[in-house]
Amino acid sequence: MTINRLKARNYSIIVGKNSLSTLQIEVKNHCPQCKKIALVIDKKIPKKFVLKIRKILKNYKLFIFYVSSSEKIKNLNQINLIINKLLKLNFNRSDLVIAMGGGIIGDMTGFGASIFKRGINFINLPSTLLAQVDSCIGGKTAVNSKHGKNLIGSFFNPRVVISDTDLLKSLPKREIICGFAEILKHSIINDKKFFNFLKNNTNSILSLENKILAKSILKSCKIKLSFTEKDFKEKNLRMKLNFGHTFAHALEIQNKYSNKLNHGEAVLIGMLVAARISKLKNLCSSSTLSAIENLYQKYALVKNLNKYLNKKQILKSIKFMKNDKKKDDEKISLILLSSIGKTTSPGHHKYKSAQVEKLIKKLF
Numbered sequence: 001m002t003i004n005r006l007k008a009r010n011y012s013i014i015v016g017k018n019s020l021s022t023l024q025i026e027v028k029n030h031c032p033q034c035k036k037i038a039l040v041i042d043k044k045i046p047k048k049f050v051l052k053i054r055k056i057l058k059n060y061k062l063f064i065f066y067v068s069s070s071e072k073i074k075n076l077n078q079i080n081l082i083i084n085k086l087l088k089l090n091f092n093r094s095d096l097v098i099a100m101g102g103g104i105i106g107d108m109t110g111f112g113a114s115i116f117k118r119g120i121n122f123i124n125l126p127s128t129l130l131a132q133v134d135s136c137i138g139g140k141t142a143v144n145s146k147h148g149k150n151l152i153g154s155f156f157n158p159r160v161v162i163s164d165t166d167l168l169k170s171l172p173k174r175e176i177i178c179g180f181a182e183i184l185k186h187s188i189i190n191d192k193k194f195f196n197f198l199k200n201n202t203n204s205i206l207s208l209e210n211k212i213l214a215k216s217i218l219k220s221c222k223i224k225l226s227f228t229e230k231d232f233k234e235k236n237l238r239m240k241l242n243f244g245h246t247f248a249h250a251l252e253i254q255n256k257y258s259n260k261l262n263h264g265e266a267v268l269i270g271m272l273v274a275a276r277i278s279k280l281k282n283l284c285s286s287s288t289l290s291a292i293e294n295l296y297q298k299y300a301l302v303k304n305l306n307k308y309l310n311k312k313q314i315l316k317s318i319k320f321m322k323n324d325k326k327k328d329d330e331k332i333s334l335i336l337l338s339s340i341g342k343t344t345s346p347g348h349h350k351y352k353s354a355q356v357e358k359l360i361k362k363l364f
Helices: 019-030 047-056 076-088 103-118 129-135 165-170 173-190 192-206 210-228 237-242 245-254 263-280 286-298 311-323 353-363
Strands: 003-007 012-016 036-042 061-067 096-101 121-126 140-145 148-155 160-164 337-339
Touching: 003 210, 012 019, 012 210, 019 047, 019 121, 019 160, 019 165, 036 076, 036 103, 047 061, 061 076, 076 103, 076 140, 096 103, 103 121, 103 129, 103 140, 103 148, 121 129, 129 165, 129 173, 129 210, 148 245, 160 165, 165 210, 173 192, 173 210, 173 237, 173 263, 192 210, 192 286, 210 237, 237 245, 245 263, 245 311, 263 286, 263 337, 263 353, 311 353
Parallel strands: 012 160, 036 061, 036 096, 096 121, 121 160
Antiparallel strands: 003 012, 140 148
C-alpha cells in the first residue's frame, strides 16, 4: 500500500489506495477537541465505505446526512437544511464536518462549513476523479444560483484532503473521463512533459491502473497548487486554470445542469473551442492545435459529444458567459493558448459578446 502526502500551505493532500485508513489519525491531529462529526455523503457511495467510516470514527458521535448529488441541489436551500441540522445537534466550531462525494458535495459542504459559526473544521474525502484532481484543491467552496454556476461562495481550506483511489472503482467510465478532462487541462496549461506522458498513458488512467493513476492525480494536484498557493483569491494567475471553462460553464447552464452533459465533458468541449480560437487568432501554432486534437481523437474523448460541440449550441450558450463570476467588466475574458504548457495572461483577451459570436461562426 503506497500512500502519498502532498503538502499545501495550510493543509495536506493524501493520495493512494486505502488512504481512508489515515482518517482517524488526521481527525485526532487536526481536530483534537472534536466530539461530534457530521458526514455529508453522496447516496451513491458504496455501503462498504460507509461501514468503514463508521468503524474508523467509532469514538465520535457520528451523524450521517445522505444527499442525492446533482447540480440542481447545490443551492442555498440545501445549505440551509445542513446548517439547521448542525445547529439543532448543537455542533461547535471545534467539531467537524466531513464531505464524502464528488465536487458537488465537497463544494457545497465546504461552503456550509465556512459560514457555520464563521467556520467549523472541515475535511474533504473526494470520491470522484474530477474532485480528486480539481475541486478539492485550492479552497474554493460554492453553491449555484439561477443566474449561474458557483456564484455564491467563499475561499475556505479543509484541514486535510484524503483521496482514496479505491473509491474510483465504483465509477462508470464516463465519470473517469470527466475527471481526466481536468488532468489534461493541467498539462495543457502548465506542463508539456506531463502532456507527453498523457499521450502515452491515458488508457492506463482511464482503466484505473493504480501506479499511473496515483502519479497522475499527484502531478495534477501539484500543478493546481502551483497556481492556487500563489493566488488564493483568484486575482490574476489562478485565472489560468479557467482555460476552457468559460465555454464549459455556459454550456452547462444552457443545458440546465442536466446529466446529458457533465462538467468534464463540457470542459473537454470548452478546451477544444479555446484551442481552436487560439489558432484562429494566431496565438498558437497548427502543431499545438494538432497535438491536442490528436490526443482527443486517439482516446475518443469527445466521440459522443457532437450534439454539443457545434455552432448552434455554443452560440446559444454565449449569453450565459455574461454572468461569469470571474468577470470584472462587460466583456468576456478568455484564457487562450500560446503553446502546450503555456497560456495567455489573464485579462489579455477580452471580447464583447458579438466578437465571441463572430469567432465561433468562423470556427464552425
